[in-house]
Amino acid sequence: MRTRPLKVALLGCGVVGSEVARIMTTHADDLAARIGAPVELAGVAVRRPSKVREGIDPALITTDATALVRRGDIDVVIEVIGGIEPARALITTAFEHGASVVSANKALLAEDGAALHAAAEKHGRDLYYEAAVAGAIPLVRPLRESLAGDKVNRVLGIVNGTTNFILDRMDTSGAGYSEALDEATALGYAEADPTADVEGFDAAAKAAILAGIAFHTRVRIGDVHREGITEVTAADIASARRMGCTVKLLAICERAVDGRSVTARVHPAMIPLSHPLASVREAYNAVFIEADAAGQLMFYGPGAGGSPTASAVLGDLVAVCRNKLGEATGPGESAYTRLPVSPMGEVVTRYHISLDVADKPGVLAQVATVFAEQGVSIDTVRQQGKDGEASLVVVTHRAPDAALSGTVEALRKLDTVRGVASIMRVEGE
Amino acid sequence: MRTRPLKVALLGCGVVGSEVARIMTTHADDLAARIGAPVELAGVAVRRPSKVREGIDPALITTDATALVRRGDIDVVIEVIGGIEPARALITTAFEHGASVVSANKALLAEDGAALHAAAEKHGRDLYYEAAVAGAIPLVRPLRESLAGDKVNRVLGIVNGTTNFILDRMDTSGAGYSEALDEATALGYAEADPTADVEGFDAAAKAAILAGIAFHTRVRIGDVHREGITEVTAADIASARRMGCTVKLLAICERAVDGRSVTARVHPAMIPLSHPLASVREAYNAVFIEADAAGQLMFYGPGAGGSPTASAVLGDLVAVCRNKLGEATGPGESAYTRLPVSPMGEVVTRYHISLDVADKPGVLAQVATVFAEQGVSIDTVRQQGKDGEASLVVVTHRAPDAALSGTVEALRKLDTVRGVASIMRVEGE
Numbered sequence: 001m002r003t004r005p006l007k008v009a010l011l012g013c014g015v016v017g018s019e020v021a022r023i024m025t026t027h028a029d030d031l032a033a034r035i036g037a038p039v040e041l042a043g044v045a046v047r048r049p050s051k052v053r054e055g056i057d058p059a060l061i062t063t064d065a066t067a068l069v070r071r072g073d074i075d076v077v078i079e080v081i082g083g084i085e086p087a088r089a090l091i092t093t094a095f096e097h098g099a100s101v102v103s104a105n106k107a108l109l110a111e112d113g114a115a116l117h118a119a120a121e122k123h124g125r126d127l128y129y130e131a132a133v134a135g136a137i138p139l140v141r142p143l144r145e146s147l148a149g150d151k152v153n154r155v156l157g158i159v160n161g162t163t164n165f166i167l168d169r170m171d172t173s174g175a176g177y178s179e180a181l182d183e184a185t186a187l188g189y190a191e192a193d194p195t196a197d198v199e200g201f202d203a204a205a206k207a208a209i210l211a212g213i214a215f216h217t218r219v220r221i222g223d224v225h226r227e228g229i230t231e232v233t234a235a236d237i238a239s240a241r242r243m244g245c246t247v248k249l250l251a252i253c254e255r256a257v258d259g260r261s262v263t264a265r266v267h268p269a270m271i272p273l274s275h276p277l278a279s280v281r282e283a284y285n286a287v288f289i290e291a292d293a294a295g296q297l298m299f300y301g302p303g304a305g306g307s308p309t310a311s312a313v314l315g316d317l318v319a320v321c322r323n324k325l326g327e328a329t330g331p332g333e334s335a336y337t338r339l340p341v342s343p344m345g346e347v348v349t350r351y352h353i354s355l356d357v358a359d360k361p362g363v364l365a366q367v368a369t370v371f372a373e374q375g376v377s378i379d380t381v382r383q384q385g386k387d388g389e390a391s392l393v394v395v396t397h398r399a400p401d402a403a404l405s406g407t408v409e410a411l412r413k414l415d416t417v418r419g420v421a422s423i424m425r426v427e428g429e
Numbered sequence: 430m431r432t433r434p435l436k437v438a439l440l441g442c443g444v445v446g447s448e449v450a451r452i453m454t455t456h457a458d459d460l461a462a463r464i465g466a467p468v469e470l471a472g473v474a475v476r477r478p479s480k481v482r483e484g485i486d487p488a489l490i491t492t493d494a495t496a497l498v499r500r501g502d503i504d505v506v507i508e509v510i511g512g513i514e515p516a517r518a519l520i521t522t523a524f525e526h527g528a529s530v531v532s533a534n535k536a537l538l539a540e541d542g543a544a545l546h547a548a549a550e551k552h553g554r555d556l557y558y559e560a561a562v563a564g565a566i567p568l569v570r571p572l573r574e575s576l577a578g579d580k581v582n583r584v585l586g587i588v589n590g591t592t593n594f595i596l597d598r599m600d601t602s603g604a605g606y607s608e609a610l611d612e613a614t615a616l617g618y619a620e621a622d623p624t625a626d627v628e629g630f631d632a633a634a635k636a637a638i639l640a641g642i643a644f645h646t647r648v649r650i651g652d653v654h655r656e657g658i659t660e661v662t663a664a665d666i667a668s669a670r671r672m673g674c675t676v677k678l679l680a681i682c683e684r685a686v687d688g689r690s691v692t693a694r695v696h697p698a699m700i701p702l703s704h705p706l707a708s709v710r711e712a713y714n715a716v717f718i719e720a721d722a723a724g725q726l727m728f729y730g731p732g733a734g735g736s737p738t739a740s741a742v743l744g745d746l747v748a749v750c751r752n753k754l755g756e757a758t759g760p761g762e763s764a765y766t767r768l769p770v771s772p773m774g775e776v777v778t779r780y781h782i783s784l785d786v787a788d789k790p791g792v793l794a795q796v797a798t799v800f801a802e803q804g805v806s807i808d809t810v811r812q813q814g815k816d817g818e819a820s821l822v823v824v825t826h827r828a829p830d831a832a833l834s835g836t837v838e839a840l841r842k843l844d845t846v847r848g849v850a851s852i853m854r855v856e857g858e
Contacts (some may be wrong), residue, residue: 023579027578031578033645107854136723138576146567146744149743149744149746149747216463282555292740293736293737294730294731294737294740295565297729297730300729312577319574327757328752375741
């Protein structure tokens with residue numbers, strides 16, 4: 001074993017960073033044995049230097065992250081500050097100064113992953129980011145490496161713990177969205193400003209990263225169709241239950257049937273209770289992968305939190321350090337298929353539509369005519385009526401999303417349709 | 430991209446090998462793009478050269494596997510013949526002649542993995558074997574690499590599809606063991622001689638491999654306590670149901686609480702229906718991993734079959750080829766902890782014991798005294814009696830297996846105990 005240590009710079013010392021630093025200290029001997037050389041925490045860049053950080057030598061703390069990554073003696077930079085800037089500039093500077101990078105930054109990778117990969121390759125360094133998707137659950141490595149000899153056709157997953165917690169609470173307690181969000185906030189599952197989670201931005205970033213790796217093409221967050229959970233109602237959840245389903249916020253990445261394009265989307269959807277993803281509770285994450293040869297694989301675990309994310313970061317740290325010692329690099333960006341990302345309108349899906357209609361003869365015939373005109377085939381219809389009011393619940397067969405949303409627009413214009421109470425896609429069948 | 434192809438020798442062309450060859454041909458362009466160089470099937474060693482093998486150039490077929498691995502121009506040898514010899518000699522020869530090896534051979538790796546790893550290291554070559562454990566489910570790579578910065582404490586899994594199919598059938602249809610085995614054989618889930626599966630040898634080999642990687646120590650198949658499913662009865666399954674449990678053949682690898690030893694075992698056990706492993710149906714596999722920082726992870730998928738196993742082999746092929754091009758090697762054996770493997774008697778577990786007893790006063794007191802004398806604490810007792818016959822079902826608290834089996838021996842000696850109807854461990858709580 002080499003005795004000269006590999007030097008690690010840690011950018012960010014919050015929930016994840018402090019846990020990375022802690023494990024690097026407490027498990028130093030194990031890490032050294034697994035890498036083949038000791039690793040030394042050479043500097044920790046923070047915003048608030050005065051904060052007491054247990055177990056970290058105060059002499060290592062700096063507020064000048066740029067100077068730290070420019071030192072020239074740093075082997076690996078661990079970036080856990082998040083956001084686009086200054087993270088992007090720091091990572092690029094790290095590559096220029098000879099360091100490899102381990103990052104947990106899903107937003108940056110989904111926004112500008114190609115440029116970061118190019119910078120890593122130009123300087124012969126590694127860019128690893130297992131922690132950017134689904135915390136401790138190994139997904140990036142299995143997709144990049146284990147399935148490298150297979151053809152992935154579909155990735156379907158629950159990749160945001162906050163929204164899963166909220167939807168699970170709505171499902172189990174009958175709570176409304178606001179009430180469930182309040183509970184998530186009180187328990188620390190939702191941040192003070194929950195926008196990134198509840199509006200689906202976090203899941204969309206992960207979908208972009210997963211789609212890019214799975215299909216060997218470039219997918220940016222802007223390519224991902226995104227709908228959050230803020231409009232999911234207790235009535236939607238109850239409707240799902242009546243269909244033998246539950247509601248989950250899903251990230252879905254698919255290869256088109258003709259193989260010439262891919263799609264990536266994040267939206268709430270009904271899935272059958274018999275589907276394994278239906279039983280993913282609280283803030284857990286789980287991802288299904290369908291591949292030609294491997295068949296259906298599922299990966300399950302904690303999708304966030306300091307310790308699980310630190311586990312993923314440290315796994316990458318070991319790999320990157322081994323590569324450095326062996327003067328090699330791991331797999332870089334693989335985007336050779338150059339498959340375009342199709343818009344949501346071309347995605348083939350199914351709708352569950354709940355309409356408030358006039359309770360009089362001929363309404364169903366009118367509604368059915370609209371579906372037929374749009375070329376959308378109906379799977380089931382359920383009518384319920386009382387006191388001159390009635391509801392009509394329609395579940396369609398599979399059709400392009402544009403035809404389905406066109407149908408909804410046409411339905412809104414019917415005199416006999418008083419309102420569209422809820423629309424939700426149905427997946428996982 | 431390099432244009433000179435990497436040369437691959439395939440040893441074995443059965444269910445897995447023929448699928449590997451097929452995908453290498455049909456997905457040649459994808460493999461080349463992912464590796465950075467084309468891969469060429471340079472030879473296929475078989476036992477029966479006269480068999481027609483669709484899609485494989487007959488000129489590549491040879492019965493002389495030794496000459497093939499000695500050619501000197503082979504970059505990677507894929508070994509899918511299984512068994513100890515000639516596989517071991519061929520792999521060793523391959524390393525000596527400059528090739529890296531991808532193997533699906535769980536029996537050989539569990540018997541002699543250390544020697545093979547040493548040979549690979551001596552010659553600066555790779556030994557990869559994702560396909561040896563749980564088919565297409567990525568387990569070896571996540572344990573070796575993704576969790577390399579974490580501390581794994583427990584691996585609990587269903588790693589044999591044949592036995593899971595049989596137990597699932599017994600559970601869902603009420604069939605006895607023989608009837609369920611016949612069905613498994615008819616459907617191709619069990620081999621003509623099912624010994625390796627039903628007696629737990631296959632699962633024990635996988636447990637040895639998983640324990641070795643998880644705990645960074647050496648575990649051989651002989652170190653694994655092994656009990657098969659041939660003595661599981663319909664009555665056991667019914668008893669499990671009454672407890673809210675189902676019966677699964679589990680592979681369990683644990684780090685002792687004091688951290689100074691590990692254990693590895695394969696045996697049928699009752700697990701609660703609420704446990705995710707309880708819902709693993711038919712021939713599927715699933716493995717739970719518990720680690721300090723990552724928490725609980727689960728991996729699920731098809732555990733066997735030509736295509737899934739080929740997917741795992743080809744993922745390794747891509748990795749090994751990339752390493753070859755980069756003049757690097759991937760992670761080798763990591764056995765630095767040198768933790769000893771403790772015998773089954775020291776494993777802490779719980780027993781579900783069903784006794785046929787005389788239906789008279791004082792029996793329970795006698796039985797309870799035996800448990801107390803052995804230092805085993807009772808969790809629940811259920812008595813059922815009619816017509817002078819009675820049964821007593823006891824579920825213990827956790828205790829060393831030696832104390833539990835000692836208790837059973839002492840119970841057998843009681844006059845009032847007419848027989849021990851069933852004993853099964855309870856796990857997953």
